[in-house]
Amino acid sequence: MTDDRVIVKCLVWDLDNTLWRGTLAEGDDVVVPEAVRRVITELDARGVLQSVASKNDHDLAWARLERLGLAEYFVLPRIGWGPKSASVKDIADRLNFAESTIAFVDDQPTERAEVAFHLPAVRCYPAEQAADLAGLPEFSPPVITEDSARRRGMYQAGFRRDAEREGFTGPDEDFLRTLDLRMSVVRATERELARAAELTLRTSQMNATGVPYDDAALRGLMADPAHEVLVVSMSDRFGPHGAVGIVLLRRTPDVWHLKLLATSCRVVAFGAGTTLLNWIVDRAARAGAHLAADFRPTDRNRMMDIAYRFAGFDDDACGCLTALGPSAEGVLRLHLLPEPRPVSPVVALDAVDLAAVAVTRG
Numbered sequence: 001m002t003d004d005r006v007i008v009k010c011l012v013w014d015l016d017n018t019l020w021r022g023t024l025a026e027g028d029d030v031v032v033p034e035a036v037r038r039v040i041t042e043l044d045a046r047g048v049l050q051s052v053a054s055k056n057d058h059d060l061a062w063a064r065l066e067r068l069g070l071a072e073y074f075v076l077p078r079i080g081w082g083p084k085s086a087s088v089k090d091i092a093d094r095l096n097f098a099e100s101t102i103a104f105v106d107d108q109p110t111e112r113a114e115v116a117f118h119l120p121a122v123r124c125y126p127a128e129q130a131a132d133l134a135g136l137p138e139f140s141p142p143v144i145t146e147d148s149a150r151r152r153g154m155y156q157a158g159f160r161r162d163a164e165r166e167g168f169t170g171p172d173e174d175f176l177r178t179l180d181l182r183m184s185v186v187r188a189t190e191r192e193l194a195r196a197a198e199l200t201l202r203t204s205q206m207n208a209t210g211v212p213y214d215d216a217a218l219r220g221l222m223a224d225p226a227h228e229v230l231v232v233s234m235s236d237r238f239g240p241h242g243a244v245g246i247v248l249l250r251r252t253p254d255v256w257h258l259k260l261l262a263t264s265c266r267v268v269a270f271g272a273g274t275t276l277l278n279w280i281v282d283r284a285a286r287a288g289a290h291l292a293a294d295f296r297p298t299d300r301n302r303m304m305d306i307a308y309r310f311a312g313f314d315d316d317a318c319g320c321l322t323a324l325g326p327s328a329e330g331v332l333r334l335h336l337l338p339e340p341r342p343v344s345p346v347v348a349l350d351a352v353d354l355a356a357v358a359v360t361r362g
Contacts, residue, residue, distance in 0.1 A: 006098075006100045006101055006138065007101065007138060007139075007140075007141050007142075007201070008048060008101060008102070008103045008123065008138050008139050009048065009049060009095070009097050009101040009102070010048065010049040010050065010051060010075075010091065010092070010095060010097055010101065010102050010103070011043060011048060011049075011050050011051075011102075011103045011104075011105065011133065011139070012050070012051045012052065012053045012087075012088050012091055012102065012103065012104045012105070013050065013051070013052050013053070013054075013074075013105055014052075014053065014054055014084075014104075014105060014106035014107060014108070014111065014127070015030075015052060015054040015056060015061055015065075015079075016030075016054065016056065016107070017107040017127060018105055018106055018107045018127040018130060019032060019036060019052075019070075019130070020032045020033075020036075020064075020068070021033065024056055024057075024060060024061055024064060025056060025057065025060075030064065032068055032070065033131065035130075035131035036130055036131055037070070038131075038134070039130065039131060039133055039134045040070060040073050041073075042134045043133070043134060043139060044073055044149075044152060045144075045148065045149050046139070046140070046141055046144055046148055047141060047144065047145075047147070047148030047149065047151040048139060048141070049075055049095065049151065049152060049155060050073055050074055050075070050152075051074050051075055051076050051077055051078070051091045052065075052074050052077040052078065052079060053078045053079075053084045053087035053088050053091070053104065054077075054078075054079045055080070055081055055084070056079050056080075057079075058079040058080060061079045062077065062079065073152065075095075075152060075155055075156060075159070076090075076091050076094050076095070076159075078090060078091060083114060083118075084104070084106070084111050084114060084115055085114055085115045085117070085118035085119055086118075088102060088104055088115055088119060088122060089118070089119060092119075092122075095155070096265045096266075098121070098300060099119050099121040099122050100121040100122075102119075102121075102122045102123070103122065103123040103124075103125065103133075103138070103139075104122055104123070104124050104125070105124075105125040105126070105127060105129070105130050105133070106124070106125075106126075106127065107126065107127035107128075109126075112124040112125075112126065123138065141198070141201070142197075142201065142214075143194050143197045143198040143201065143215075144194070144198075145194045145195045145198050145243070146195070147195060147198070147242035147243050148198075150240075150242065151242070153239070154239070154240065154241060154242055154266070155266075157238045157239045158238075158266060160238060161179070161236070161238050173345065173346060176270060176271070176346040176347075177346050178237075179236040179237055179238070179270070179346075180236055180237045180348075181234065181235075181236045181270055181346055181347045181348065182234065182235050182236070182347070182348045182349075182350070183232060183233070183234050183272065183275055183276075183344075183347050183348070183349050183350070183351075184232070184233045184234070184349075184350045184351070185230050185231075185232050185247070185276070185279070185349070185350070185351035185352055186230065186231055186233075186352055187222075187228065187229065187230060187231075187352050188218065188222055188229040188230065188231050192231040192243070193215060193218055193219070193222075194215070195231055195243040196213070196218055196229060196231050196243075196246050197212075197213060197214055197215055197218055198243075199231075199243060199244075199245065199246040199262055199264070200212045200213045200246060200260065200262060206262060206263040206264070206265060206268060206273055206301065206303055206304050206307070207260075207262040207298075207300075207301050207304060208258075208260055208261045208262065208293065208294060208295050208296070208301065208304050208308070209259075209260055209294055209295065209296040209331060210296060210298045210300075210301060211260065211296070213248070213260070221248060226250055226251060226252065227248070227249065227250050227251075228247065228248070228249040228250075228251065228354065229246070229247075229248060230246065230247040230248075230249065230352065231243055231245070231246055232244055232245030232246065232247065232263065232272070232276060234267055234270070234272060234347075236270075241264075241266060241267055244263055244264040244266065244267045244272055245261070245262060245263035245264065245267075245272060245273075245276060246260065246261075246262050247260070247261050247276065247280070248260040248261075249280070251287075251289070251354070252289070252323070253287075253288075253289065254289060254290065254320055254323065255289055255290045255291070255292055255320040255321070255323060255324065256280075256284045256287070256289045256290070256291050256292070257292045257293075257294075257324050258280065258291060258292065258293040258294065259294050260294065261273075261276065261277070261280075261293070261304075263276065268303065270346075270347070271344060271346065271347060272347075273304075273307045274307065274310075274311070274344070275343055275344040275347045275349065277307065277308075277311040278311070278341055278342065278343045278344065279343045279349060279351055281311060281312070281336065281338040281339075281341055282338070282340050282341050282342075282343060283354045283355075284338045285338035285339050285340045285341070286340060286355075287354070287355065289338075290318060290320045290335065290336070290337055290338070291313070291335070291336040291337075291338050292320070292321055292324060292333055292334065292335055292336075293308055293313050293333070293334045293335075293336070294327060294328075294331050294332070294333060294334075295308060295331065295332045295333075295334055296328075296330050296331045296332070297330075297332070308334055311336070312336050312338075313334035313335065313336045314334060314335060314336070315332070315334065315335070316335045317335075318335045318337075320335070321333055321335060
């Protein structure tokens with residue numbers, strides 16, 4: 001059963017009589033309809049990744065995609081003779097995407113049925129619908145940012161980074177030092193507003209509450225001097241990772257309330273979440289404030305729970321929490337009495353000064 005409210009993060013294309021007209025193995029001079037080409041370029045601009053699952057000779061099919069000027073649009077193509085459900089699952093696993101965020105388009109009912117049977121959360125579409133996919137709500141992210149158009153490039157850079165990591169001999173920390181990792185934490189402005197809203201929608205595994213914040217909600221928090229809306233970006237020698245995290249923080253002199261922390265799964269392996277939490281804990285300690293963090297368990301964010309616990313948050317019912325009022329239904333409120341700590345041995349951090357704005361009581 002699929003959830004129509006979930007936005008598609010990756011569309012997987014069949015080739016023969018779907019992406020192009022004709023069957024390559026039969027010697028057809030295959031042609032890509034202009035309407036399909038427009039869908040490919042439009043989804044790419046929206047930040048929807050695209051891949052291929054096709055029963056074809058890999059070298060022949062990929063060479064044809066290159067001749068057609070389309071190969072660059074596809075990440076992790078799976079072209080061979082195995083079951084398409086296995087190809088689609090492998091793509092989802094490599095991208096670290098939930099299967100509910102994957103879509104598959106194919107001209108053969110049997111292929112769609114095979115994928116649907118093994119991967120019931122994946123949306124399946126007939127080839128006749130291919131030219132209209134960009135008009136469907138599940139392919140229309142509510143927020144499109146400057147990072148959207150370069151999302152494919154960031155993932156492709158990530159695959160090159162992963163390949164280099166596999167060939168590296170030595171401890172992980174030594175490899176991370178070679179990357180020249182840099183993190184930036186800035187207060188959200190009009191420019192960052194759309195990126196902040198997108199992060200609350202797209203992140204799931206490293207999302208403390210899973211609650212999305214739209215433009216209006218974020219504007220309200222930005223206008224409140226007691227609240228911080230912080231956008232986190234990263235880069236390394238392979239290029240920018242783009243916006244990879246958001247922090248929603250309410251500060252009072254006695255307790256800092258971490259309402260939301262979310263980071264992209266793309267940067268988990270680089271210690272992004274740990275770096276961010278260490279920085280917040282260190283800053284709160286220097287301000288003499290306790291820390292409270294909201295956490296709402298979902299079927300995807302177990303990693304976020306582990307990150308909070310590893311950082312030192314627990315279920316201690318400290319009296320400071322009463323000043324925050326009741327938590328929302330299903331939300332746990334974790335507590336930490338912070339002490340100064342180093343932020344990261346491998347990430348260079350350029351962060352806003354949280355002492356630069358006065359905080360209010362109550």
